[in-house]
Amino acid sequence: MTSSTATSVMTGAKAPAARPRSLMAIVLRDTVSQLGARLAVAWIGLLILGAVFGPFIANSFPLIARVDGRWESPMWRYLVPTDVVLLVVFIATIILCGVRQMTVPVKVGIVIWLLALVIPLALWAVLARDLSWYRHEYGTGLVVISLGVAFGLDLAVLVLVPLKLPLSSRQWTILGLFAAALTGILVLHPVKPPTTIIYDQYRELGRAGRMQFSLPAPVPYSPTDRLRDQPDAQLLAPDTRHWMGTEINGADVFSRMIHASRVALAIGFIATGIAIVAGCAVGGVMGYFSGRVDMLGMRLLEIFEAIPTLFLLISCVAFFGRSLYLVMVIIGLTSWSGYARFVRAEFLRLRNQDFVLAAIAAGLPLRSVLFRHMLPNGLVPVLVSASFGVASAILSESVLSFLGLGLIDEPSWGDLLNQATGQGGTFTWWLAVFPGLAIFLTVFSYNLIGEALRDALDPKLRDGASD
Amino acid sequence: MEPSAQPILDVRNLSVAFNSGPRQITPVRDVSFSIYPGQTVALVGESGCGKSVTALSILRLIPSPPGRVVQGTVGFGGRDLLSLPEPEMRGVRGGKIAMIFQEPMTSLNPVYSIGEQIAEAIVLHQRVKTAQAYEIAEQALRDVGIADPARRLQEYPHVLSGGMRQRVMIAMALSCRPQLLIADEPTTALDVTIQAQILELLRKLQRETGMAILLITHDLGVVAENADVVNVMYASRIVESAAVEDLFDRPMHPYTAGLFRSVPKLGARAERLAAIPGTVPNPAQFPGGCKFHPRCARARELAARAAAEATTEIMSDGESFRVPRRCASEEPLLREMEPRHWAACHQVAGYDEKPPTEPRIEHKRASVVQVDGEVTA
Numbered sequence: 115m116t117s118s119t120a121t122s123v124m125t126g127a128k129a130p131a132a133r134p135r136s137l138m139a140i141v142l143r144d145t146v147s148q149l150g151a152r153l154a155v156a157w158i159g160l161l162i163l164g165a166v167f168g169p170f171i172a173n174s175f176p177l178i179a180r181v182d183g184r185w186e187s188p189m190w191r192y193l194v195p196t197d198v199v200l201l202v203v204f205i206a207t208i209i210l211c212g213v214r215q216m217t218v219p220v221k222v223g224i225v226i227w228l229l230a231l232v233i234p235l236a237l238w239a240v241l242a243r244d245l246s247w248y249r250h251e252y253g254t255g256l257v258v259i260s261l262g263v264a265f266g267l268d269l270a271v272l273v274l275v276p277l278k279l280p281l282s283s284r285q286w287t288i289l290g291l292f293a294a295a296l297t298g299i300l301v302l303h304p305v306k307p308p309t310t311i312i313y314d315q316y317r318e319l320g321r322a323g324r325m326q327f328s329l330p331a332p333v334p335y336s337p338t339d340r341l342r343d344q345p346d347a348q349l350l351a352p353d354t355r356h357w358m359g360t361e362i363n364g365a366d367v368f369s370r371m372i373h374a375s376r377v378a379l380a381i382g383f384i385a386t387g388i389a390i391v392a393g394c395a396v397g398g399v400m401g402y403f404s405g406r407v408d409m410l411g412m413r414l415l416e417i418f419e420a421i422p423t424l425f426l427l428i429s430c431v432a433f434f435g436r437s438l439y440l441v442m443v444i445i446g447l448t449s450w451s452g453y454a455r456f457v458r459a460e461f462l463r464l465r466n467q468d469f470v471l472a473a474i475a476a477g478l479p480l481r482s483v484l485f486r487h488m489l490p491n492g493l494v495p496v497l498v499s500a501s502f503g504v505a506s507a508i509l510s511e512s513v514l515s516f517l518g519l520g521l522i523d524e525p526s527w528g529d530l531l532n533q534a535t536g537q538g539g540t541f542t543w544w545l546a547v548f549p550g551l552a553i554f555l556t557v558f559s560y561n562l563i564g565e566a567l568r569d570a571l572d573p574k575l576r577d578g579a580s581d
Numbered sequence: 582m583e584p585s586a587q588p589i590l591d592v593r594n595l596s597v598a599f600n601s602g603p604r605q606i607t608p609v610r611d612v613s614f615s616i617y618p619g620q621t622v623a624l625v626g627e628s629g630c631g632k633s634v635t636a637l638s639i640l641r642l643i644p645s646p647p648g649r650v651v652q653g654t655v656g657f658g659g660r661d662l663l664s665l666p667e668p669e670m671r672g673v674r675g676g677k678i679a680m681i682f683q684e685p686m687t688s689l690n691p692v693y694s695i696g697e698q699i700a701e702a703i704v705l706h707q708r709v710k711t712a713q714a715y716e717i718a719e720q721a722l723r724d725v726g727i728a729d730p731a732r733r734l735q736e737y738p739h740v741l742s743g744g745m746r747q748r749v750m751i752a753m754a755l756s757c758r759p760q761l762l763i764a765d766e767p768t769t770a771l772d773v774t775i776q777a778q779i780l781e782l783l784r785k786l787q788r789e790t791g792m793a794i795l796l797i798t799h800d801l802g803v804v805a806e807n808a809d810v811v812n813v814m815y816a817s818r819i820v821e822s823a824a825v826e827d828l829f830d831r832p833m834h835p836y837t838a839g840l841f842r843s844v845p846k847l848g849a850r851a852e853r854l855a856a857i858p859g860t861v862p863n864p865a866q867f868p869g870g871c872k873f874h875p876r877c878a879r880a881r882e883l884a885a886r887a888a889a890e891a892t893t894e895i896m897s898d899g900e901s902f903r904v905p906r907r908c909a910s911e912e913p914l915l916r917e918m919e920p921r922h923w924a925a926c927h928q929v930a931g932y933d934e935k936p937p938t939e940p941r942i943e944h945k946r947a948s949v950v951q952v953d954g955e956v957t958a
Contacts (some may be wrong), residue, residue, distance in 0.1 A: 473690070477671045
């Protein structure tokens, strides 16, 4: 490695031969050095690729086409804001992974800043178009307030995050140019998918001979393309055209599988993320202050543990209607108690550790002691159980979809599984095997990663790194 | 060094209590001592005598609950640290009073590099930019004798040895130029050669910066080589407080005398090492009167000589013994038996003539003291 590290850039010192490895880096390396964990990471990686590049892989619209002598990219035109945001964040993350001069928190900060920049830019055209509909539906006041709050928060992130990022002027320039280019592209070519989507459109054009050239996506069917131009497209068995057959409404199963990975990943990560944040906050306070606070916190945990998640989910879906975000929030808010217990136990142990005492004795404020010095050391069992938590969140969503309470029209593995058994007692094997396998592999992968993480952390703890 | 009139730290009548189940135990009772600028004051005693709790309560670091200071003041710079608001207290901790701990292996946070840990405190107390803080941290590492400090700053604690980590801890503690360093058994966990290096380093840094040191230890050798003033603690109280030469020359309290007898001497032939009989009492059940009387050889000897003045006591294991009635009923307080020499024992000659006072010893050694009591120039 020839480039100097972040701190030596700051001190102007000579670059060391090799950057010393942090404990976390060693643990991470040990985790992925196990074969099972590698396969699991590969599978999750595939899912991430499917989630980000879904519209590129499975799309009824050609990637590039020449219609009536004009070149165009129908696929780009039909991209929705979510697709664009995911794409930008994915590319930025890949670039940042290659940068070695920054610490991980700085990279996370940059990604958060880019998110704050890209989301409003990708959303504004769609929002502007649908504004009158929202005002009609929710009332002007509510729309103005919620937009104002969202915009204010976004602006705060955009302004405050750069103040905290210790970047060199060269890094600032590169980031600034990237952001400016992104802004330029998204303002000049706003993300504005047509409101009415006619999937047959380009197939008709092809049949009419008006398309001189077309480069179709590898799977030339969108997940919600019901193949209305093709008679009897429902429940076709797998063949060369539909690799995994079609489902009950005639949509291509493989395409739905690919696009469903977005839902599967999102539900796992966001629900678990909510649970971890809530669990760390409550558990940390309980463990650090102990005594009466701990006693009250424990009772709160017991109350939350007494809530049957699945029944709450079913009643909420019945009451508020079907929403992916609602499901995420409910799963998150009912599963944090386990993390809180872990964090509490860790904090009770860490509270008596010398380095925590040393941090307090160095005059560091409570915020720093709790979240900078104690939390990263107490996060270990949380991370292990989080990988199992992600798996169980995916299962919860699948169960909900299987019960027919999942998302409407959004592709989901559980929803496909649900269609495997028809009303007439029929059993469609391809609707059971493929989504079932995907759920199984994903849950299994998270469990493997959790196991590997636990194995990697164990010897480190024994070697006295923190004990 | 010319002694100044004002002590930098003035602990008066400090008592600390812990709630332990239904009972309340008091591991520190009526402790008073002073530290003058540039002085090294030792707090000596067995495990569990309350010396670490005393040190922690100076910085208000005892876990609360269950612990709390029930009485006393800790004067520092004209203010009572015990009644200071928390934000100001944070400025004192690390900034004006720094502390190093017994276990260098666990005193550094395993998830941050050395540089990040030192720089965080520097940024906080000296209000400098991160880049400057790293420069100060690098200099601090150089000051404690760490080779290639720029590279060490980027390393993580798990690659460093125990002695190295203790050096880092000292560098971290001293990077903000504190007026007082509290060293809680700084060398106990280190092997002997490293111990000597660390103590030599502390002496050197003290000469350079003029800071005061509160040295907490159970090692009389460490005391003899480093301390100016020694406070001997036994079962929650200071039982003897004296300038180091006087203490090693003429220990007055039988406990102190017993400690000296139990130190092995080079060249002396002995079948067994002399030991103080019995064990340190549990803070939950301290004996009445003088807390040392059940183990005190002098008390038994005197009781044997003057039987009329004595009383019989039965220990928990059934053994009975006789001690002077006064030792068993009345708690002795510190009295200035000689200039710069306080002791708390009824049986020291002339104890009754002196009034009980709180020790303040402004003394700076000029010599090396040896454990067997001889003072050499």
